[in-house]
Amino acid sequence: MGMSSRFLSLLAAGATALSSLSALLDLYRATTAYNAQNPDPYRIGYQEPRFREVASLLPLDEPVGYVSNLEFAELRGAAAFFGAQYALAPRILVPYDHPRAGRFTVGNFSAEVDLSDVTSRLARDKGLRVIRALDNGVVLFRNPERR
Amino acid sequence: MIPVLALLPAVALGWLAVRLSGIAAGLRPRWAAQVCTASLGAGLGVAITAADHLVLLRLGAASRAHVVTVELALLAGLVFAQRFRRRGAAPASQPPAAFPWNGILLAAAGAALALLVATEASNARSAPYGNWDAFAIWNLRAKFLLAPGDLWRNAVSPLLERTHPDYPLLLSSFIARTWRLGGVISPAAPLATAFLFAGAVPALLTSLLALSRGLAAGLLALFVLLATTSYIEQIPWQYADIPLSFYLLATFGVVLLGALDPACSPERLPPAPP
Numbered sequence: 001m002g003m004s005s006r007f008l009s010l011l012a013a014g015a016t017a018l019s020s021l022s023a024l025l026d027l028y029r030a031t032t033a034y035n036a037q038n039p040d041p042y043r044i045g046y047q048e049p050r051f052r053e054v055a056s057l058l059p060l061d062e063p064v065g066y067v068s069n070l071e072f073a074e075l076r077g078a079a080a081f082f083g084a085q086y087a088l089a090p091r092i093l094v095p096y097d098h099p100r101a102g103r104f105t106v107g108n109f110s111a112e113v114d115l116s117d118v119t120s121r122l123a124r125d126k127g128l129r130v131i132r133a134l135d136n137g138v139v140l141f142r143n144p145e146r147r
Numbered sequence: 148m149i150p151v152l153a154l155l156p157a158v159a160l161g162w163l164a165v166r167l168s169g170i171a172a173g174l175r176p177r178w179a180a181q182v183c184t185a186s187l188g189a190g191l192g193v194a195i196t197a198a199d200h201l202v203l204l205r206l207g208a209a210s211r212a213h214v215v216t217v218e219l220a221l222l223a224g225l226v227f228a229q230r231f232r233r234r235g236a237a238p239a240s241q242p243p244a245a246f247p248w249n250g251i252l253l254a255a256a257g258a259a260l261a262l263l264v265a266t267e268a269s270n271a272r273s274a275p276y277g278n279w280d281a282f283a284i285w286n287l288r289a290k291f292l293l294a295p296g297d298l299w300r301n302a303v304s305p306l307l308e309r310t311h312p313d314y315p316l317l318l319s320s321f322i323a324r325t326w327r328l329g330g331v332i333s334p335a336a337p338l339a340t341a342f343l344f345a346g347a348v349p350a351l352l353t354s355l356l357a358l359s360r361g362l363a364a365g366l367l368a369l370f371v372l373l374a375t376t377s378y379i380e381q382i383p384w385q386y387a388d389i390p391l392s393f394y395l396l397a398t399f400g401v402v403l404l405g406a407l408d409p410a411c412s413p414e415r416l417p418p419a420p421p
Contacts (some may be wrong), residue, residue: 002181009246010247010248013246013248013251013363013367014282016367016370016371016374017251017252017255017256017366017367017370018253018255018261019370019374020259020370020371020373020374021258021259021262023373023374023375023376024259024262024263024266024374024376024379026376026410027262027266027314027376027379027380028262028265028269030265031266031269031270032266032269035269035270035272035273035274036271036273036364039273039274040274040275040276041274042276042278042279042282044276044282045276045334047273060294060295061298063306070199072309081309082279082282082283082287082306082309082310083287085283085287085310086276086282086283086286086287086290089287089290089291090290090293090294090298090299090302092301092304092306092307094306098306100306106176132386142378144388
C-alpha cells in the first residue's frame with residue numbers, strides 16, 4: 001500500500017468514525033433533553049395503578065365496553081384507549097356500543113371534564129348503571145340490557 | 148432483575164445450538180467467530196423459546212414449571228449433543244491482513260458504544276414502556292398470552308382490530324415467556340429483549356465483516372450502523388423492526404459463513420467430473 005493510499009484510507013476511516021461519534025453525540029443530547037421534559041410520554045406507567053381497582057371487578061372472559069370523552073381518531077384519545085387496553089389486558093376493550101360488548105363498560109375520562117356530569121349524562125342517555133366512579137377519571141358502568 | 152435473568156436460558160440454548168452446528172468453527176479471528184456464534188445464538192434462542200412457549204400454550208400446559216422443564220430439557224440435550232459437534236476444519240481460514248490503525252478505530256468504537264449505552268440508559272429510565280407499537284401491539288399481546296386457560300387465544304381475537312391481531316407472535320410470545328419465568332409483568336423484560344437484539348445486531352454485523360474482511364471493515368460497518376440514528380432511535384421503542392433486522396442480517400450472515408467455511412474451500416471440494 002503506497003503512502004498516499006494509506007493516508008487516504010486513514011482519512012476515510014477517521015471520517016466514518018467521526019461522523020458516527022458526532023451522530024451519536026447529537027442523539028444523546030437530544031434524547032436526554034427530550035426525556036427530561038417528557039418522561040413516559042404516553043403515561044402508560046400511570047395506567048395500571050389507575051385501572052387496578054376496576055380491573056379487579058371485571059371478568060376476563062367477555063369483551064368490556066369502552067367510553068371516553070377523548071376521540072379515538074385523535075392522538076390523545078388513541079393513547080388513552082391503548083393505555084386502558086394495556087392496563088386491563090387480557091380483557092378485550094371494544095367501543096361500548098359494539099354488539100359484542102359484554103355486561104360492563106369502562107369509562108376513561110380526562111381531567112378537563114366534570115366527572116359527575118359526564119357520568120350521569122352517559123348513564124341517563126345510554127341506559128348504563130354506575131357501579132364505581134373513581135376520582136382519577138375511571139368509571140365502571142354496568143349495562144343492564146346485556147347478560 | 149429476575150426478568151432479565153430469565154433471558155439467559157434462551158441465550159444459552161441458542162448459543163449451544165449454533166455452536167453445535169459448527170457454522171463458525173475454524174474461522175479466524177477466533178474472537179470474531181465466538182462473537183458471531185453468540186449473537187446468532189441470542190436470536191436463535193429467542194426464536195426457540197418463543198416457539199416452545201407457543202407450543203405449550205397450544206397444549207394447555209404453559210405453566211412456569213413446564214416452561215422451565217422444557218427449556219432445561221432442551222439445554223441438557225444440547226449440552227449432551229456438543230460431543231457430536233462439528234469441529235473446525237483444519238487448516239483454519241487465514242485472517243485478513245490487519246489495518247494499521249485498528250487501535251484508533253477500536254478506541255472510537257468504544258466511545259461510540261459508550262454514547263449508545265448512555266442514550267439507552269436515559270431512555271430506559273424515562274420511557275420503560277417503549278413507544279406506541281410496544282404497548283399497543285407487542286407487549287399488549289404478550290399480556291394476552293399470559294391469560295389463564297384458553298383465554299390466551301384472545302391475543303389473536305379479531306375484536307382487537309385496532310392492534311393488528313394478524314401480526315406474528317415471536318416477540319410477544321418471548322416476552323410472555325420471560326414474564327412467566329420471572330413471575331412478574333414488568334417493563335424490564337421487554338426492555339431487556341429490545342436491548343438483547345440491539346446488542347446482537349452490531350455484534351453480528353461487526354463479527355461477520357471481521358471474519359470476511361478484517362477487523363477494520365467490521366468496525367467501519369459498526370460506525371455506519373451507529374451513525375444511522377433513525378435505526379438507533381427504535382431500540383428503546385421496543386418495536387419489532389430491530390428483531391426483524393437481526394433476523395434479516397442473520398440470514399445473510401449464515402450464507403456468508405457458509406461461503407467462508409474452510410471445509411468448502413475449492414481445494415477441499417471433490418474434483419469436477421471430466
